[in-house]
Amino acid sequence: MDLPGVEAFVAVHDRAALAAAHDGDPATAVLAGGTWLFSTPQPQLRRLVDLTTLGWEPFTVSAAGLRLAGTCPVSAVADVPARPGWAAHPLLRQCVRALLASFKVRSVATVGGNVCLALPAGSMTSLTAALDATAELWSADGSVRHLAVEDLVLGDRRTALRPGEVLRAITIPDAALRARTAFRRTSLSRLGRSASLVVGRRDPGGGAVLTVTAATERPVVLRYPAVPAPAAAAADVAQRVEATCGWFDDVHGAPDWRRATTLRSVAEVCGELA
Ligand SMILES: Cc1cc2nc3c(=O)[nH]c(=O)nc-3n(C[C@H](O)[C@H](O)[C@H](O)COP(=O)(O)OP(=O)(O)OC[C@H]3O[C@@H](n4cnc5c(N)ncnc54)[C@H](O)[C@@H]3O)c2cc1C
Known part of the structure; x- marks a missing residue:
């Protein structure tokens, strides 16, 4: 749906621009896949800050585990290659499929949007909370903090995000994937x-x-x-x-x-x- 109250759309390409544009003003929201933001009126919003132009790698696999970018499309989580010993790998696809939506929605909806929207049926919250994942949160003052996903989602549409904070990535430890x-x-x-x-x-x-x-x-x-x-x-x-x-x-x-x-x-x- 159109959001007629929105007066500015800011595409950001680096962290400094993100911090300047998303400074905690309640009339500003970060935009990821937009599958929820554009699905309902947002009368309080005047400005959207597009995260997808930051060009974050959707996911990276290393000895430490699996790092999912905030902007990783939900559907891409099902494409993460299995590593030897990752017995939990089928859970990735099960949780992608648990987001009950068409392939069009799943392929633009993001991991960060799903967790930060904090609906009880957030299947990326289910996946990452179940596997002891930690969220990396970027604040507008340049600092970074880490919080277990279990402690990030506090209730229906409520999170521990502070004003101006952005979910940069979620890391699932290798041990939990085993x-x-x-x-x-x-x-x-x-x-x-x-x-x-x-x-x-x-x-x-x-x-x-x-x-x-x-x-x-x-x-x-x-x-x-x-x-x-x-x-x-x-x-x-x-x-x-x-x-x-x-x-x-x-x-x-x-x-x-x-x-x-x-x-x-x-x-x-x-x-x-x-
Ligand atoms: C047909 C349909 C079915 C759906 N089914 C489900 C379902 O089964 N379960 C479910 O949970 N949801 C569902 N949704 C709601 C929504 O689409 C998903 O939760 C989706 O994952 C949201 O991700 P997004 O990237 O589109 O978020 P957006 O719409 O872009 O943003 C959602 C919210 O999160 C904030 N945000 C986004 N990214 C970040 C970030 N990195 N850091 C901080 N804040 C951020 C935004 O400012 C906004 O407040 C459905 C929606 C539709 C249209």
Whole structure:
């Protein structure tokens, strides 16, 4: 849709220009794929700052792991080549497919836009929170800070981003990519938005991690020294969610149904990993 209130569109080519254009003014937003920005009225916005002209490499693979640029298209995450020992590699494609949209949307929507928009059904949040990823955040004053994705997404459309901050990249550590994973996604209809997404991880050293997204407004991550028994894990997840953020409620699923389906998925994931 047209955004008639927007008076300026700034294409930036380096960090200094980005900092000058995106200085924390609430009437300015950075633009990545634009699949959400142009999907709904933005009456508060006067200026858009285009990140895609920065020319960031979509992803790089190294001994440290996988670094996804903020501007990496969601669809490109499925193209990351597998490295020997990366047992978690199928999770990349599973989470790309969990973004319920056409190939046109997936190929322009970005990893940074998905995480920074912070919808509960943000499948790049699911992927990166489940694999202990860290976000590199650039601020307008030239400083850089690092934050676990688990702590970056705080709630439905709420993040820990400070005014003027931009998500430069997200790094998934090599160690997490070597884990075995199990994935369960549930939605109200076959082509519906995720209402519950559970990722289980069994690390080579035996430790286990359970991550719930979509059913909760922020990622809920539980860590264990070994894969827990299914019933115990389901009880832990229920206790943690109910003591913290509660079960999410919107048109994509009622809280009691989300609870039931998530706990079933948690038990299944533990059974599969064991
Ligand atoms: C048909 C359709 C289906 C969709 N399905 C889903 C779905 O299943 N799950 C889901 O989560 N979303 C969904 N969306 C919403 C949205 O398209 C996605 O979340 C998408 O990943 C957003 O990425 P983008 O690059 O297009 O972001 P944009 O629209 O460009 O930006 C989104 C927000 O993030 C900010 N932003 C973007 N990049 C950065 C950055 N690097 N640093 C700081 N802030 C940044 C922008 O300022 C803006 O506030 C859907 C949208 C459509 C149209």
